[in-house]
Amino acid sequence: MTKSTSEHPHERNKDARGSYASVNGLTLYYEIHGAGEPLILLHGGVGAIQMFGEVLPFLAQNRQVVAVDLQAHGRTADIDRPLSFELMADDIAALIKHLVIEEADVMGYSLGGGVPLRTAIQHPEVVRKLVLVSTPFKRDGWYPEILAGMGQMGPQVAEPMKQTPMYLLYASIAPKPEDWPVLLTKLGELLRQDYDWSKDVAAIKAPTLIVVEDADSVRTAHAVAFFELLGGGKVDAGWDGSGMSNARLAILPATTHYNIYSSPWLAAVVVPFLDAPMPVAE
Numbered sequence: 291m292t293k294s295t296s297e298h299p300h301e302r303n304k305d306a307r308g309s310y311a312s313v314n315g316l317t318l319y320y321e322i323h324g325a326g327e328p329l330i331l332l333h334g335g336v337g338a339i340q341m342f343g344e345v346l347p348f349l350a351q352n353r354q355v356v357a358v359d360l361q362a363h364g365r366t367a368d369i370d371r372p373l374s375f376e377l378m379a380d381d382i383a384a385l386i387k388h389l390v391i392e393e394a395d396v397m398g399y400s401l402g403g404g405v406p407l408r409t410a411i412q413h414p415e416v417v418r419k420l421v422l423v424s425t426p427f428k429r430d431g432w433y434p435e436i437l438a439g440m441g442q443m444g445p446q447v448a449e450p451m452k453q454t455p456m457y458l459l460y461a462s463i464a465p466k467p468e469d470w471p472v473l474l475t476k477l478g479e480l481l482r483q484d485y486d487w488s489k490d491v492a493a494i495k496a497p498t499l500i501v502v503e504d505a506d507s508v509r510t511a512h513a514v515a516f517f518e519l520l521g522g523g524k525v526d527a528g529w530d531g532s533g534m535s536n537a538r539l540a541i542l543p544a545t546t547h548y549n550i551y552s553s554p555w556l557a558a559v560v561v562p563f564l565d566a567p568m569p570v571a572e
Contacts, residue, residue, distance in 0.1 A: 313385055345553070355562065491516070
């Protein structure tokens, strides 16, 4: 795709191309913004591509961003299967292959962060770099009050949540807006499942950036443990940086789980990470 000639990065959204890919029984909606090295971008739960409206243009200034609506979200219709991190990871790997991309950087936020994490675990050959925003590697990485809220997610909250911006977005673009209770039911079933991917995380080879906020829904101590599982925070890097691992940790100031995806801080830490040369294989 040809880059926009506009000087203002927000104008690049006007050049976005929306398409559908048939993968694993899904008709998966995605948009392409910008041109260059590919970056797959995944939204959070009950969201859509539009969540990244403020940040996406900056990510797309020098790369091709492939922004995706996950199963049952946005413009991607649901199918007769549960919402699962593992299945959605298979979808993303299939999309990368569908687009004839050898390997891509993959970035996700919150629920959408669990998907690229599982993609790197299940399909490491298609992931170049990994960016995980507000993403735990096991369920108790969330604060207890967040876990309690997840436990209440289900069809019973469908009507009250119709007053939220998330529903208004869903209703405006979903193929079947009447499936709103179905989405919340499947989402609740997913969020109540326990998981611990510690062993899988420790085996990840892709350079990984973990981003959390200093007022996140993910526990700060958990983010540090995640960083250490990936090999970070073990030793002093030394004067020449030779002791530095392939993992990076960014804790963004005065930012919460609910505004990080529209914060300029996010692009400010992600872009340099993606632009940095790949480490030399040992």
